[in-house]
Amino acid sequence: MTGVDPVRLYRTVRLIRRFEERAIELVRSGHIVGGIHPYIGQEGIAAGVCAALRPDDVVAGTHRGHGHVLAKGADPARMMAELCGRVTGLNRGRGGSMHAADFAVGVLGANAIVGAGGAIVTGAVWARRRRGEDLVGVSFLGDGAVNEGMLLEAFNLAALWRVPVLFVCENNGYATTMPVADSVAGSIPARAEAFGIRASVVDGQDPAAVHATTAAALARMRAGGGPEFLEAQTYRFDAHHTFEHTVRLDYRSAEEVERGRSRDPVRIAGSRLSATDRANVDADVEAVLDAAVAEALAAPEPDPATALEHLYASGLTARTGGG
Amino acid sequence: MPRLSYRKALNRALADELARDEEVFLLGEDIRVAASAVTAGLLKRFGPERVRDTPLSEQAFTSFATGAAMAGARPVVEFQIPALLFLVFEQIVNHAHKFPLMTGGQCAVPVTYLVPGSGSRTGWAGQHSDHPYSLFAHVGVTTVVPATPADAYGLLVSAIRCDDPVVVFAPAGAMEVRANVSDPAPVPLGRGRVHRAGDDVTVVAVGHVVHDALAVADELAGEVSVEVFDPRTLYPFDWDGLLASVARTRRLVVVDDSNRSCGIAGEIIATVVEQVRLHAPPQRVTRPDGAVLPFASVLDRAVQPGREQLRHAIHHVSKDG
Numbered sequence: 001m002t003g004v005d006p007v008r009l010y011r012t013v014r015l016i017r018r019f020e021e022r023a024i025e026l027v028r029s030g031h032i033v034g035g036i037h038p039y040i041g042q043e044g045i046a047a048g049v050c051a052a053l054r055p056d057d058v059v060a061g062t063h064r065g066h067g068h069v070l071a072k073g074a075d076p077a078r079m080m081a082e083l084c085g086r087v088t089g090l091n092r093g094r095g096g097s098m099h100a101a102d103f104a105v106g107v108l109g110a111n112a113i114v115g116a117g118g119a120i121v122t123g124a125v126w127a128r129r130r131r132g133e134d135l136v137g138v139s140f141l142g143d144g145a146v147n148e149g150m151l152l153e154a155f156n157l158a159a160l161w162r163v164p165v166l167f168v169c170e171n172n173g174y175a176t177t178m179p180v181a182d183s184v185a186g187s188i189p190a191r192a193e194a195f196g197i198r199a200s201v202v203d204g205q206d207p208a209a210v211h212a213t214t215a216a217a218l219a220r221m222r223a224g225g226g227p228e229f230l231e232a233q234t235y236r237f238d239a240h241h242t243f244e245h246t247v248r249l250d251y252r253s254a255e256e257v258e259r260g261r262s263r264d265p266v267r268i269a270g271s272r273l274s275a276t277d278r279a280n281v282d283a284d285v286e287a288v289l290d291a292a293v294a295e296a297l298a299a300p301e302p303d304p305a306t307a308l309e310h311l312y313a314s315g316l317t318a319r320t321g322g323g
Numbered sequence: 324m325p326r327l328s329y330r331k332a333l334n335r336a337l338a339d340e341l342a343r344d345e346e347v348f349l350l351g352e353d354i355r356v357a358a359s360a361v362t363a364g365l366l367k368r369f370g371p372e373r374v375r376d377t378p379l380s381e382q383a384f385t386s387f388a389t390g391a392a393m394a395g396a397r398p399v400v401e402f403q404i405p406a407l408l409f410l411v412f413e414q415i416v417n418h419a420h421k422f423p424l425m426t427g428g429q430c431a432v433p434v435t436y437l438v439p440g441s442g443s444r445t446g447w448a449g450q451h452s453d454h455p456y457s458l459f460a461h462v463g464v465t466t467v468v469p470a471t472p473a474d475a476y477g478l479l480v481s482a483i484r485c486d487d488p489v490v491v492f493a494p495a496g497a498m499e500v501r502a503n504v505s506d507p508a509p510v511p512l513g514r515g516r517v518h519r520a521g522d523d524v525t526v527v528a529v530g531h532v533v534h535d536a537l538a539v540a541d542e543l544a545g546e547v548s549v550e551v552f553d554p555r556t557l558y559p560f561d562w563d564g565l566l567a568s569v570a571r572t573r574r575l576v577v578v579d580d581s582n583r584s585c586g587i588a589g590e591i592i593a594t595v596v597e598q599v600r601l602h603a604p605p606q607r608v609t610r611p612d613g614a615v616l617p618f619a620s621v622l623d624r625a626v627q628p629g630r631e632q633l634r635h636a637i638h639h640v641s642k643d644g
Binding site for chain 2: 095116
């Protein structure tokens with residue numbers, strides 16, 4: 001509980017929660033096409049981890065990545081514009097929900113391929129440290145990712161080459177609909193420990209606990225201790241993806257969901273504030289998001305003639321499809 | 324003039340680029356000891372930070388290179404066998420290639436993937452003998468297949484300096500080629516080369532089969548005047564250069580040592596016939612559909628496009644019309 005302002009933590013958790021709720025409304029109204037993977041219930045992890053990072057540290061997120069991008073400091077209005085496919089979006093409307101990136105605040109991008117971020121952030125941190133920078137990186141991943149071979153290979157490289165990357169496993173109990181008990185043999189922290197990586201486990205519903213555990217790990221990493229692993233135990237309150245709002249997938253009971261919701265990071269973080277502080281934060285977040293939604297919806301869509309802009313950094317242009 | 328081998332040309336290109344730009348570094352399996360000879364001497368000269376031997380973990384080190392490139396480095400990844408590209412196709416296609424567009428231009432991913440010994444190495448059988456360049460051209464990753472030592476040097480240098488991912492296929496059949504190269508220089512990506520001028524038929528040859536095409540063209544010299552066009556870069560392709568040639572000859576044969584269906588030869592023919600009225604239906608000489616190279620030498624050779632088939636195809640398009 002030390003070293004971080006509880007108002008700041010609550011604000012981040014609340015911002016992510018309300019951002020997600022507003023985004024779901026925009027999915028339902030047809031303004032966000034393709035749907036989203038809601039982070040609702042898991043906000044304490046992004047808030048706690050990112051509060052321990054410096055602005056120059058880098059993170060790579062997951063396809064459930066809105067929380068990571070917002071917690072690292074991206075502008076909610078540009079993030080919402082990205083989800084709405086607008087030219088003012090973080091990725092100029094080229095990435096959308098699963099690929100939101102903001103290099104200006106160290107967000108290398110959400111990644112829609114499970115487990116893919118681990119090696120990428122390891123390479124990015126290694127390259128910048130070779131240049132004399134002393135930054136660290138965080139690779140967020142889900143419980144499903146611990147069964148991906150590429151991630152285990154990344155653990156090996158990071159540990160061998162002592163690259164300071166914190167691998168944060170957000171164990172929300174399900175890989176899409178597959179329960180952890182049916183998918184993970186052995187234990188999740190033991191995956192990392194097998195590579196000589198120090199692993200910790202934390203209650204992901206308590207952002208202050210996440211922050212404290214992360215800060216301790218980052219201090220060891222900055223002192224030259226090599227990569228670390230953090231399993232944050234959490235629960236996804238909402239659907240895997242908003243398509244679940246239109247189809248009925250039967251994979252968890254109402255009782256289980258209710259039990260999960262009883263440990264709400266927004267409530268836990270809010271309980272540490274006075275009612276006045278909480279109300280002020282809530283009002284501020286609402287104003288930010290009102291403006292974000294309004295700005296996003298008012299922003300222009302990209303010009304179809306620019307559909308393949310940015311395909312090649314070298315300036316190469318692609319042939320058209322003909323006809 | 325000094326003789327330069329194709330293999331040494333690749334080695335010299337790596338050394339020159341490592342010396343020129345601190346952000347260039349190499350990674351790959353067994354590169355410390357230079358198992359392919361392409362990285363020979365580089366560890367001693369540049370040290371283990373610049374010449375990084377990797378564990379057998381192709382997917383992770385390919386994505387490691389992606390991350391490093393996004394952070395401003397210029398990694399060159401060496402793959403010891405072409406089949407490893409199947410293993411890392413996802414990392415190259417779905418990540419390295421897509422990030423510039425998906426991030427709206429926030430990053431570049433200048434990685435070079437070097438595949439020395441691509442295609443049949445005779446006797447290396449089914450899992451070590453593919454030549455999968457058409458796959459990369461299909462997805463739009465810059466793909467180069469140099470045929471000569473000068474082009475091997477010049478195209479690898481340009482690949483390393485390119486701001487996009489580039490796959491450099493160095494065919495096994497070209498690795499031992501030697502030529503007089505007095506002053507190796509960068510060769511621009513996307514520009515083909517007419518190795519031999521001719522008036523009757525344009526033969527497009529990819530990689531090591533350029534040398535077969537030149538030999539066949541010489542043999543037929545009294546009979547058919549063959550122009551040999553080497554695209555050098557399969558994606559982006561030098562369509563202007565090829566169309567200029569075919570607009571004169573009006574006859575086209577493509578020889579390509581990769582599988583027939585959805586291969587680069589089909590793309591070359593399709594593009595030409597969209598734009599040029601030919602005197603005869605074009606021909607392509609390739610590996611069979613879906614080929615897997617059998618082990619026995621006679622079977623291995625039977626699957627690869629040979630000079631006899633090329634002669635036959637040239638005669639066929641020459642007679643017609």
